[in-house]
Structures are given as structure tokens and as C-alpha cells.
């Protein structure tokens with residue numbers, strides 16, 4: 001059991017929301033511990049080799065550099081971080097949590113577990129990328145036929161990147177594409193097939209037509225640890241303006257919640273708001 005040490009807050013998830021929450025809790029004089037399931041901090045930003053153009057005041061940095069910068073900030077403040085440590089289960093009251101190394105206890109819990117690309121019935125492979133970013137960039141596309149499945153912003157963005165890397169790309173969307181017109185207009189030369197389709201990963205075909213690679217762009221879904229019975233909205237954890245969930249003492253921030261306009265700036269701000277709220281309650 002590893003629950004003896006006194007900690008004020010356990011944060012699950014080391015993306016922009018969880019890291020920002022941890023950084024602020026530490027600055028506010030509290031002792032958080034942050035658990036990250038993967039082998040690195042930064043969340044979805046670790047998948048982005050592209051320049052992040054959306055953070056006010058930050059220019060010329062890729063998503064992966066933004067991830068590294070957030071991790072370095074937490075490190076400089078000596079935030080207690082455990083990577084390769086998935087929270088496997090959380091008790092119904094949110095006070096106990098199970099990891100591979102045993103149980104952890106704290107009076108406050110912050111869920112910052114983010115979201116993950118929907119895979120549909122596909123699985124990641126050398127010729128199948130699930131979601132945008134590093135997995136797509138790892139696909140060999142030059143001179144090859146690539147089907148991008150989906151009709152949202154990411155589908156059109158990734159189709160453009162594949163085209164620019166010399167791939168022969170086709171976007172396949174069940175419904176009329178919902179991507180921003182701006183993105184659609186950037187690739188008017190790309191073939192777009194609209195309508196119901198059958199895609200087969202084993203045979204690498206879409207409606208019987210052969211492809212060399214698939215990019216699956218089916219959007220994202222919330223990642224919520226097992227155990228807690230939290231009120232949800234469209235699959236995302238429902239929180240109030242302070243980040244409080246339907247379970248007392250359990251907070252959530254960033255893309256795992258139903259907050260407005262997910263991106264790094266808002267995820268970080270959400271983490272900061274939750275940190276401030278918990279510090280105010282603990283000070284009473």
C-alpha cells in the first residue's frame with residue numbers, strides 16, 4: 001500500500017489540464033501528486049509535431065515542444081509526478097484510487113484524463129493511423145493511395161498533409177463533410193466520396209476499392225477511469241463553473257469535461273481554475 005504519505009490532491013492525467021492544475025496547486029502551497037498513464041507528460045500535445053498556433057503569446061513551438069515545456073515547468077517546481085502509472089480504479093466516493101503499485105488516498109481528486117481518438121472498429125497498425133498527428137505522420141504515403149475516413153476538421157487537415165507529402169488521398173465521409181469551409185477550400189483538388197461505406201482493415205478496401213493506408217478521423221471521446229459514477233453530458237464529465245463534478249471532492253478539468261472549446265489554452269485555464277477552487281476550500 002502506498003497511501004501513507006499526506007497529499008492534498010491526486011490528479012489523474014498529465015496533459016495540459018492536469019499539469020496546469022498541479023503547477024498552480026504547488027504554487028498555492030499545496031502537495032499534489034500527478035499520475036500519468038503513459039511514459040511521458042503533455043497529453044495529446046505529445047502527438048502533435050505541428051506548430052501550435054493557438055496559444056496567445058506563444059509562437060514558433062510545436063505541440064511536442066509545448067508538452068515538454070509544461071513538463072519542465074512542473075519539474076522545476078518539484079511537483080510529484082508518476083509516469084507509467086495509470087489510475088486503474090477510483091472508489092465511488094473518489095477518496096481512494098488503485099494503481100499497479102497499490103492504493104493512494106487524498107481528500108480531493110482531479111480527473112484530467114482528457115480524450116482519445118475514436119477508433120471505430122479499426123486498430124492501429126503500420127498502415128492504419130487512428131486520429132491526427134504523430135500516427136498519421138508515421139504512415140508511408142508518398143505515391144500511395146490513402147483513404148481518410150471521416151468528414152470533420154481533422155479529416156480535411158490530415159488529407160491536406162497527406163497530399164502535400166505526395167500521397168494520393170481520398171476523403172470518405174458518411175455524411176456531407178462538417179469541416180470548416182476554410183479547410184475544405186484548401187483541398188478542392190482532393191477526391192471526396194460521400195455516402196455509406198464499408199471499410200475493411202484486413203483487405204484494406206473501402207467499398208471494394210483497394211488502398212495502401214487508412215487514416216481514421218472519427219473524432220474524440222472522453223477517457224474516464226472506472227469506478228466513479230459521475231454525471232455525464234454527451235459522454236463527458238459534467239462540471240460546474242468551478243470544475244466540481246456530481247461527487248463531492250471530485251473535480252475534473254480539460255477535455256474530459258463538457259467545458260467549452262477544447263484546446264491547450266482552455267485546458268490549462270480549466271486546470272488553474274480547479275486548483276484555485278480547491279485551495280480556497282482547503283483554506284477555509
Ligand SMILES: Cc1cc2nc3c(=O)[nH]c(=O)nc-3n(C[C@H](O)[C@H](O)[C@H](O)COP(=O)(O)OP(=O)(O)OC[C@H]3O[C@@H](n4cnc5c(N)ncnc54)[C@H](O)[C@@H]3O)c2cc1C
Pocket residue numbers: 012013014015016017018035036037038041042043044045047048051052053054055063085086087088112113114115116132133134223225253254255256262263264265267
Ligand atoms: C494532433 C493534435 C494536434 C493538436 N494541436 C493543437 C494546437 O495546435 N493547439 C491547441 O491548442 N490544441 C491542439 N490540440 C488539442 C490539445 O492537445 C488538447 O486540447 C489538450 O491536450 C487537452 O488537454 P487535457 O489535459 O484536457 O487532455 P489530454 O491532452 O488528453 O491529456 C490527458 C492525459 O491523461 C492521461 N490519462 C488518461 N487516463 C488516465 C488514467 N486512467 N491514469 C493516468 N493517466 C491517464 C493521458 O495519458 C493523457 O496524458 C491538438 C490535439 C491533437 C491530437
